[in-house]
Amino acid sequence: MIRLLVLLGLCCVLPFVELSQDFIDDVVRRHNELRMTHGVNNVTEDTTITAYAQEWADHLASTGQFYHRPNNSYGENLAFRWPAYSGAEYVDQLYTDEEAFYASHSYYGSEPNLNNFAEYGHFTQIVWKACTKIGVGNNGPFVVINYDAGNLISTFAVNVLAPQ
Numbered sequence: 634m635i636r637l638l639v640l641l642g643l644c645c646v647l648p649f650v651e652l653s654q655d656f657i658d659d660v661v662r663r664h665n666e667l668r669m670t671h672g673v674n675n676v677t678e679d680t681t682i683t684a685y686a687q688e689w690a691d692h693l694a695s696t697g698q699f700y701h702r703p704n705n706s707y708g709e710n711l712a713f714r715w716p717a718y719s720g721a722e723y724v725d726q727l728y729t730d731e732e733a734f735y736a737s738h739s740y741y742g743s744e745p746n747l748n749n750f751a752e753y754g755h756f757t758q759i760v761w762k763a764c765t766k767i768g769v770g771n772n773g774p775f776v777v778i779n780y781d782a783g784n785l786i787s788t789f790a791v792n793v794l795a796p797q
Contacts, residue, residue, distance in 0.1 A: 652687055657769045659720030660778060664759055664767065667728055670796045673762040679781065682707060682768025686777040690770030699775070708764070708780035710755050715774040723776045724759065731756035732796075741795040744787060758783045762792040 665675040735753040761783035770777040
């Protein structure tokens with residue numbers, strides 16, 4: 634608990650970091666590399682969704698809190714890491730362990746156990762077949778990625794495809 638409070642205290646004094654197009658491009662590129670392994674189409678950056686994600690990343694950095702946006706219009710992945718990573722490393726942080734969990738529970742081709750959602754929800758959002766647009770926000774160690782579609786109950790089997 635003390636470590637968490639110290640971490641949150643540090644977040645409150647971290648400087649605001651301007652989002653760069655290179656960071657966004659790195660996030661989008663890595664999404665598409667991973668999506669290709671699952672046989673789904675590429676996503677593109679949507680500037681409206683990026684502005685929305687950036688607003689939330691700025692909020693998280695200014696408050697030092699880390700939680701999903703309430704009443705969000707989009708799917709959302711959050712990541713936190715200090716020192717900050719590259720865009721691709723953030724995406725890998727969200728994907729790697731969770732894909733292994735999903736595969737080890739034989740969820741491909743079926744509807745997964747929603748009681749385990751916290752163990753795979755970031756991964757499924759990244760490779761969600763129906764998703765076509767994402768937005769990326771970044772402020773210091775806070776990364777917010779919003780998605781135009783994803784993680785809808787009863788549609789995992791057709792939207793989360795096994796790696797090819």
